[in-house]
Amino acid sequence: xxxxxxxxxxxxxxxxxxxxxxxxxxxxxxxxxxxxxxxxxxxxxxxxxxxxxxxxxxxxxxxxxxxxxxxxxxxxxxxxxxxxxxxxxxxxxxxxxxxxxxxxxxxxxxxxxxxxxxxxxxxxxxxxxxxxxxxxxxxxxxxxxxxxxxxxxxxxxxxxxxxxxxxxxxxxxxxxxxxxxxxxxxxxxxxxxxxxxxxxxxxxxxxxxxxxxxxxxxxxxxxxxxxxxxxxxxxxxxxxxxxx
Amino acid sequence: xxxxxxxxxxxxxxxxxxxxxxxxxxxxxxxxxxxxxxxxxxxxxxxxxxxxxxxxxxxxxxxxxxxxxxxxxxxxxxxxxxxxxxxxxxxxxxxxxxxxxxxxxxxxxxxxxxxxxxxxxxxxxxxxxxxxxxxxxxxxxxxxxxxxxxxxxxxxxxxxxxxxxxxxxxxxxxxxxxxxxxxxxxxxxxxxxxxxxxxxxxxxxxxxxxxxxxxxxxxxxxxxxxxxxxxxxxxxxxxxxxxxxxxxxxxxxxxxxxxxxxxxxxxxxxxxxxxxxxxxxxxxxxxxxxxxxxxxxxxxxxxxxxxxxxxxxxxxxxxxxxxxxxxxxxxxxxxxxxxxxxxxxxxxxxxxxxxxxxxxxxxxxxxxxxxxxxxxxxxxxxxxxxxxxxxxxxxxxxxxxxxxxxxxxxxxxxxxxxxxxxxxxxxxxxxxxxxxxxxxxxxxxxxxxxxxxxxxxxxxxxxxxxxxxxxxxxxxxx
Numbered sequence: 150x151x152x153x154x155x156x157x158x159x160x161x162x163x164x165x166x167x168x169x170x171x172x173x174x175x176x177x178x179x180x181x182x183x184x185x186x187x188x189x190x191x192x193x194x195x196x197x198x199x200x201x202x203x204x205x206x207x208x209x210x211x212x213x214x215x216x217x218x219x220x221x222x223x224x225x226x227x228x229x230x231x232x233x234x235x236x237x238x239x240x241x242x243x244x245x246x247x248x249x250x251x252x253x254x255x256x257x258x259x260x261x262x263x264x265x266x267x268x269x270x271x272x273x274x275x276x277x278x279x280x281x282x283x284x285x286x287x288x289x290x291x292x293x294x295x296x297x298x299x300x301x302x303x304x305x306x307x308x309x310x311x312x313x314x315x316x317x318x319x320x321x322x323x324x325x326x327x328x329x330x331x332x333x334x335x336x337x338x339x340x341x342x343x344x345x346x347x348x349x350x351x352x353x354x355x356x357x358x359x360x361x362x363x364x365x366x367x368x369x370x371x372x373x374x375x376x377x378x379x380x381x382x383x384x385x386x387x388x389x390x391x392x393x
Numbered sequence: 394x395x396x397x398x399x400x401x402x403x404x405x406x407x408x409x410x411x412x413x414x415x416x417x418x419x420x421x422x423x424x425x426x427x428x429x430x431x432x433x434x435x436x437x438x439x440x441x442x443x444x445x446x447x448x449x450x451x452x453x454x455x456x457x458x459x460x461x462x463x464x465x466x467x468x469x470x471x472x473x474x475x476x477x478x479x480x481x482x483x484x485x486x487x488x489x490x491x492x493x494x495x496x497x498x499x500x501x502x503x504x505x506x507x508x509x510x511x512x513x514x515x516x517x518x519x520x521x522x523x524x525x526x527x528x529x530x531x532x533x534x535x536x537x538x539x540x541x542x543x544x545x546x547x548x549x550x551x552x553x554x555x556x557x558x559x560x561x562x563x564x565x566x567x568x569x570x571x572x573x574x575x576x577x578x579x580x581x582x583x584x585x586x587x588x589x590x591x592x593x594x595x596x597x598x599x600x601x602x603x604x605x606x607x608x609x610x611x612x613x614x615x616x617x618x619x620x621x622x623x624x625x626x627x628x629x630x631x632x633x634x635x636x637x638x639x640x641x642x643x644x645x646x647x648x649x650x651x652x653x654x655x656x657x658x659x660x661x662x663x664x665x666x667x668x669x670x671x672x673x674x675x676x677x678x679x680x681x682x683x684x685x686x687x688x689x690x691x692x693x694x695x696x697x698x699x700x701x702x703x704x705x706x707x708x709x710x711x712x713x714x715x716x717x718x719x720x721x722x723x724x725x726x727x728x729x730x731x732x733x734x735x736x737x738x739x740x741x742x743x744x745x746x747x748x749x750x751x752x753x754x755x756x757x758x759x760x761x762x763x764x765x766x767x768x769x770x771x772x773x774x775x776x777x778x779x780x781x782x783x784x785x786x787x788x789x790x791x792x793x794x795x796x797x798x799x800x801x802x803x804x805x806x807x808x809x810x811x812x813x814x815x816x817x818x819x820x821x822x823x824x825x826x827x828x829x830x831x832x833x834x835x836x837x838x839x840x841x842x843x844x845x846x847x848x849x850x851x852x853x854x855x856x857x858x859x860x861x862x863x864x865x866x867x868x869x870x871x
Contacts, residue, residue, distance in 0.1 A: 220825035224828040238820055241841035
């Protein structure tokens with residue numbers, strides 16, 4: 150699904166990633182853990198195609214080189230990033246945004262656009278599955294949403310857009326335990342053999358709910374250790390410093 | 394017909410010209426050209442006298458120059474003040490007699506004039522250069538006693554109404570451009586809604602400047618008699634030319650007791666090219682009088698075109714409990730400039746006004762909101778709410794807000810809120826990550842920003858206006 154080979158990235162001449170390698174097969178869930186400033190969010194941004202980074206190395210998604218493919222086309226090809234801080238867009242209705250997004254992606258895939266009735270049915274069903282209050286769907290996108298509502302809204306979007314590679318950028322930060330469960334349920338119910346997840350987090354707590362196949366420790370822009378879920382538990386006990 | 398200086402720029406979709414034979418007044422602003430216009434229109438003597446009075450007054454007036462956008466001096470002697478398609482010099486009696494080329498032009502503009510193809514429920518009056526070429530749905534309106542025709546026709550057929558109301562909101566002596574219009578206005582629309590009649594459809598006028606070196610001076614007069622209601626929409630386009638063309642219209646609205654007028658404008662005159670060459674000078678005077686008790690006038694404008702837009706659609710709230718509203722979107726891109734806003738003059742008791750203004754600036758454009766809220770001594774318990782939001786795109790454009798607020802009694806309240814924001818790269822990135830490209834993302838964000846105003850537009854036009862908002866900003870983000 151995704152192959153990262155010797156990825157180096159800098160922004161404003163500051164090196165952030167220093168030769169990162171990672172391979173994610175279809176159906177796998179990988180977790181990346183690391184302290185502040187280790188390059189976790191940068192990795193998420195680079196995978197989604199955000200501008201502003203100087204990059205060397207290879208990024209392959211479904212065998213295709215991602216270099217030179219702009220953000221929106223990566224999204225259309227099935228890469229989804231759940232934002233750490235989802236943006237507020239005043240005046241734009243959440244439902245309309247989601248429908249526009251879904252139809253743009255469907256069109257890019259050569260599929261027929263979904264009509265309003267079918268869309269509302271779909272969104273209602275998914276919101277119910279996730280235990281999300283439907284009311285937020287008729288509000289302006291993320292405007293006045295609580296931290297939990299914003300994150301749940303990201304997971305709802307993931308459900309509806311049905312991507313192949315999902316990157317969760319510290320989706321668990323600032324969440325209470327109920328919201329965390331909602332989000333984990335959303336992810337777990339989406340797991341399938343043709344979908345892969347990259348879960349970026351500070352804390353092992355999230356991994357109690359989303360059980361990863363692999364855990365990687367990111368430090369100073371490199372993966373310094375990889376292992377199974379037990380590595381996360383070890384990290385929690387010892388802290389990042391001792392892992393080195 | 395001079396065609397050589399038409400721009401070949403393809404970005405302005407209405408930039409074509411129609412090659413049609415014209416009848417023109419002699420060039421220049423003088424008594425003879427005014428007499429020529431009056432004669433062509435077969436006007437009665439009182440109308441010509443009125444025009445000449447305005448012309449005499451004009452000699453003592455100077456162009457105002459307090460506005461933000463400056464422009465090179467206009468040579469008023471170098472303009473044609475009347476230009477009409479030859480075939481329309483005897484106005485066609487029915488649509489079958491309208492020159493097919495004109496019908497074709499309006500078709501290209503998306504304004505079908507033929508009965509069977511018309512937008513459902515919208516009556517259209519089409520003004521081509523200086524004359525009105527067709528009014529649709531006339532019969533159905535006549536049954537209700539509604540008069541919807543060109544102002545030229547109204548002057549001949551309904552002199553008592555025209556005499557009573559023309560110039561009653563914008564006096565002959567008002568200011569340079571308004572007075573100029575009074576002297577040389579050529580055509581425009583006239584609407585009269587009788588007491589207690591709710592106009593069953595949207596009334597719409599479509600203005601088109603075609604000929605070169607021609608000013609367009611249209612005059613619109615709308616009267617809503619006691620207890621009546623009307624919703625009126627105007628749209629405008631012009632060919633792309635290197636020269637600047639002057640458009641100085643006057644629009645007067647009168648609402649009597651319990652009457653309501655909703656006036657919407659989608660202005661898309663040619664804005665000039667990317668380097669600011671050519672485009673329309675849109676210097677327009679629009680004013681409504683809420684003359685009766687409980688009357689209401691609501692202006693909605695979507696201003697996306699013109700090299701310079703300079704207008705303040707205003708409400709004079711004379712009647713007790715009357716309401717004035719102004720909803721505005723002004724988009725300026727490239728080298729466009731806008732200085733627009735409103736005046737809310739509160740004279741009656743318990744009068745209310747609401748101003749929602751959304752200014753969007755991109756490229757090297759400059760956008761000014763200028764507004765006056767004036768609450769008189771006797772306008773007890775009056776209220777105003779103003780909200781002015783500016784959105785900037787890029788770092789070479791400007792946004793300015795110049796509110797004038799006068800409250801002359803202690804029982805009234807005035808509220809003013811203003812914000813300035815920049816389109817945020819993170820918002821764009823977020824939209825991109827959901828599959829939208831840059832232009833789609835900008836259009837989405839800007840439409841969200843303008844939503845409160847867009848939703849004031851009649852349904853049939855809201856969709857068009859939304860698209861226009863997106864198109865006007867195309868290419869403005871890297």
